[in-house]
Amino acid sequence: MSKRKARDAHLPVGECISQVQEILRKRLCNQQLPDRPEGVEAQHKHLLELLKRTAVHGESNSVLIVGPRGAGKTMLLKCVLRDLLMEKEAQKNLLQVHLNGLLQTDDRIALQEMTRQLHLENVVGDKVFGSFAENLNFLLEALKKGDRSSSRPVLFVLDEFDLFAHHKNQTLLYNLFDVSQSAQAPVAVVGVTCRLDVLELLEKRVKSRFSHRQIHVLSNPTFRQYLERVQTQLSLQPGDLPDDKFAQHWNVSIKTLCEDKSVEEALQRHYNSSKDFRSNHMLLMLCLSRVSVAKPAIKPADLLEASRMCFIDAEANMLHGLSILELCLIIAMKHLNDLYEGEPFNLQMVHNEFKKFLQRKSNSMYNFEQPVIMKAFEHLQQLEMIRPVDSSTAKTQREYQLMRLMLDHTQVMEALQKYPQCPTDVKQWAMSAFG
Amino acid sequence: MSALLQHPGYEEERLQTVAKQLPCREVQAGMLLSLMGQPHQYSYPSIFIYGHQSSGKSHVLHVLLKELELPHATVSCVECVSVALLFEQVLLSFFGCVAASLLPRSPSLSDFVRIYRQQSSQSPAKQTRYIVMEKAELLRDSNANLLPALLRLQELVEDNVSVILLSEIVWDRFRPNTGCFEPLLLHFPDYSKGELQHILAQDRNPSYSDEFYSAYINILLGVFYSVCRDLRELRHLAALNFSKFCEPLAEGKVKETDTHKLWRNIEPHLKKAMQTVYLREVSSLQWEKMQQMEEKENGALRGLSAHTHVELPYYSKFLLIAAYLASFNPARTDKRFFVKHHGKIKKTNFLKKNEKTSNHLLGPKPFPLDRLLAIFYSVVDSRVAPTASIFSQISSLVTLQLLTQVSHSEQLDAPKYKCAVSMDFICAISRTVNFEIIKYLYDFL
Helix, strand or coil: CHHHHHHHHHCCCCCCCCCCCHHHHHHHHEEEEEEECCHHHHHHHHHHHHHHHHHHHCCCCEEEECCCCCCCCCHHHHHHHHHHHCCCCHHHCEEEEEECCCCCCCCHHHHHHHHHCCCCCHHCCCCCCCHHHHHHHHHHHHHCCCCCCCCCCEEEECCCCCHHCCCCCHHHHHHHHCCCCCCCCCCCEEEEEECCHHHHHHHHHHCCCCCCEEEECCCCCCCCHHHHHHHHHHHCCCHHHHHHHHHHHHHHHHHHHHHHHHHHHHHHHHHHHHHCCCHHHHHHHHHHCCCCCCCCCHHHHHHHHHHHHHHHCHHHHHHCCCCCHHHHHHHHHHHHHHHHCCCEHHHHHHHHHCCCCCHHHCCCCCCCCCCHHHHHHHHHHHHEEEEEECCCCCCCHHCCEEEEECCCCCHHHHHHHHCCCCHHHHHHHHCCCCC | CCCCCCCCCCCHHHHHHHHHHHCCCHHHHHHHHHHHHCCCCEEEEEEEEEEECCCCCHHHHHHHHHHCCCCCEEEEEECCCCCCHHHHHHHHHHCCCHHHHHCCCCCHHHHHHHHHHHHHHHCCCCCCEEEEECCCHHCCCCCCCCCHHHHHHHHCCCEEEEEEEEEECCCCHHHHHHHHHCCEEEEECCCCHHHHHHHHHHCCCCCCCCCHHHHHHHHHHHHCCCCCHHHHHHHHHHHHHHHHHHHHHHHHCCCCCCHHHHHHHHHHHHHHHHHHCCCCCCCCCHHHHHHHEEEHHHCCCHHHHHCCCCCCCHHHHHHHHHHHHHHHHHHHHHHHCCCCCCCCCCCHHHHHHHHCCCHHHHHCHHHHHHHHHHHHHCCCCCCEEEHHHHHHHHHHHHCCCCEEEECCCCCCCCEEEEEEECCHHHHHHHCCCCCCCHHHHHHHH
């Protein structure tokens, strides 16, 4: 044992880093399931209990898991399923059908997918069905076992549940809930959605068949918990790495990272803007990507840099790359916006505003022809920094089409500060209150 | 320089060749590489790269994926007029043509994911597969579910796949109403002037010295940099104008080092190029021809916009002029312009301050047919009878899109029109019939 350890301890740093990267990337990118879902223990218990009743006792149920994006709804469901399948009886009996609102965009496709997932293609064959309900009943009928009169329990998981409500007549939902209400085959319908008002989307006849059981996943950790979460996300479990020494070293470095004052401040800012898992993962992923052999630990500076990247204003970045002419046009638009309180403008007005600026100057380094300005204007439109007010482009000439600026006053000013080699007169023009 | 491109998962030599092909983009390539990680490790499910046109987004990715031999599918969303093409291309480059042929006719997302899963379970990814979507902004216009589904494709197909979206529009304009999986945002900044100079100087002509060519690039950037920062466009302009730049050298008038004289020679040409080639009014072939012509005739070189003219019948020209006047003058001023003995109109009353000059800013206003005809009869110098030929000329002006009909076409008794030509155009037209239009325009009184 001690001999092996001694050998393992000699793993080169590169090897260790590579393994750390692999483990953490699985966690952060592939959403590897944690051993215990944290913060949602009550919901976990509730859902597990519910599904167990279907799987083991043949009870029908329907439930919705509601929560904002990235709060861990799917993680919760997957954890529950994993725990459920540990039970022998459930594993033997339970059939699963996973549907996703993004993929199964209408009921016909959904039914095909259901048939496929239940491995009933052969049974259905070339049969022609009169209605959707008939088809679904046939499917469930086919699942009945020979020896008992009861059917095998089926679990339907509907991801992006709200999208199913847009299907024509909500036939799928109606039939699934109908089956779950009446004492036909035991089914459990689990909907996962991010819309809190999802019940409003359901038709009356569908709504009345739903059990109105909702599980809310609102991850609302305190800042302490949030910090701990960051730490556990980045730490290694004992046994993850063959090289214990390195693992310990890594964990210590993570601990000191989380205790750093500046890091805490940065995390506080993230905590204030969003508390979900996904955005947290993105931040940590950016940190992790900066770890290399030359720098085998996450330093506070890495996290600060990653945090800066998360909060960066994309619009300002794009403004930075505009040419002087385009920037001048943006400034002219900003002035027009200030002057006419957000009324839409057209190219002629912008050009006129720009000309007013040029007239005040003696040298004419920005003397551009109208078509050149038009091209710059169209480039801005292509970048969607300005948008036409109405889309009927055919009837009006391009230079008279009304536009709106999609940028903020402050965004323009900030971008101007950062702009490389911005001429002072342009800067002053932008600062001045009225043209 | 190449120190930034180091990664344990890849061979040193390959990274060297990558670095050589990516001048001035080392930071971005390094960043991307570190996000991608080693080939067998998971990468972030979706990465959104944004930056201006020709800031090297596609190039960097293409070079990285190709040189490092990572499994990838590059899809340009412009080419994919239907999602079927997109799916086919992805399946084709990952699993070969057999898998692509499994797609049914007009496949849905569900079919695509099913086939992908089926194939990837047969040949699981040993290395991260990358799907690169160029011009991703077009994905918004197709199926509403496509973009959210692609963003979380890794989860849907349960394979080590990463989707990389490239666009020049910021992510905020992509986000659907109910939100979606947020991709990792990565910005490719524009090239600075120095970097542009560096890159442009690389494709120099072998028969001239380095200094000479970079002096040329310097002059070119001096003229165009304030208008255009697009590397591709600048490169095109550089290639086009270089022969002109070398001309005095070939004639032996100037030495290579005499940059000032060379500048004096080329500057007017570049200015002209800005008015023509840059605006794509003439093709580069036409531009070269025009330059040769100019040498012979020594005439002024003008863009297409300067000599756009349409041959119109005599009365049509006047109709167009009348339409222009009706569109850009307020109706109450017609009396002042077109009635011979209009009596006294007070000047202060006539010229309302805020109304003045605003007509040409706000664009043409619609006018009824009666007003058009009334103005037409007063501007045309001979007596014209209101015959069918006049009316048919109006409708042919509409078909030529010089006028647009504003009211519905069913409305026969009082149709309304708008003039849709520019100021320059109408001035050119009125010059041909010796009509001084400026005198009749309210904005220019």
